[in-house]
Amino acid sequence: MRGLCYFYLSILTQVSSSTRTVTGFFGHNVTLPCSYDTSGHGVLSFCWGRGVLPTFKCSDTIVSSRDGAEPSSESPRYQLLGRAADGDVSLTVLDAQQSDAGLYSCRVEVPGWFNDQKVKIHLVMEEEILPTSVAENEEVVGDTSLDKIAEEKLKPFLGMGNISRATAVFLFAIIIMLLLVFRRRFLPKRALERPQTSPAENVYEAL
Known part of the structure; x- marks a missing residue:
């Protein structure tokens, strides 16, 4: 019975989830988009993590904010350059390298049962090809x-x-x-x- 509950719970947590691929270049900044509408519930709590999103919160959290507070970051290379007060919580990775490639997850905690907005992004790193002069x-x-x-x-x-x-x-x-x-x-x-x-x-x- 408990296993069945976890199964339904895992299905419900996939609601309002999307996946996309973003390509970055070595030594350049790369932005991973994530945003929400502030007109309904105002400024909300959110988090960014690496890897698959768990049922609640974020795994391997790198940036997070509670109820509109100043975001906390695990590294100065992770920045929120958008207007978080307007719902833009896109993550910018400064001086991206090969080690930054992988899966990133953004969770916005929307009030209500299983209403969280989730965005999953796969970051691919490539070498920039410059035109020959x-x-x-x-x-x-x-x-x-x-x-x-x-x-x-x-x-x-x-x-x-x-x-x-x-x-x-x-x-x-x-x-x-x-x-x-x-x-x-x-x-x-x-x-x-x-x-x-x-x-x-x-x-x-x-x-």
Whole structure:
């Protein structure tokens, strides 16, 4: 008979219970959510523990509070950073490590028979994967990659240099052509305009 009572009691204690998985990264803070509505009964007693919740209270309690009192913590790494007065009793684990992985349980003691609100969270710890920076990629590839990158960056400027050189050559060619045309048109006329001397004057000049 007593065993049957414990069986029914264990079933009733599963009411208002939920389970979720939270993933944390080594060396970072991780928050395990737990909250309740304060509009019905005001600020309530609660506790956080590691492992499966017993019939009453918490097993291996790490944070707890009675009737709105200041929460007590087993370690400064366990913090309540939300507003407990508003029903936010989420647990934050500071500088989480592999040893912090496992099952956590939150119990909020709601007045009445078997009305406690229970939340079970499985914390999984992983190594954070950081994106590889562009500088690291360039170092891994080597000098050839750097040369290609420099060439790509300088390509617009090199193109502008080619255009400038072509323009200069074109203008120089036009100037040469203008000089040739000018010489052909004006120099013969000037030669004809020179005064002609008589033979006697030429002999005199020769003497």
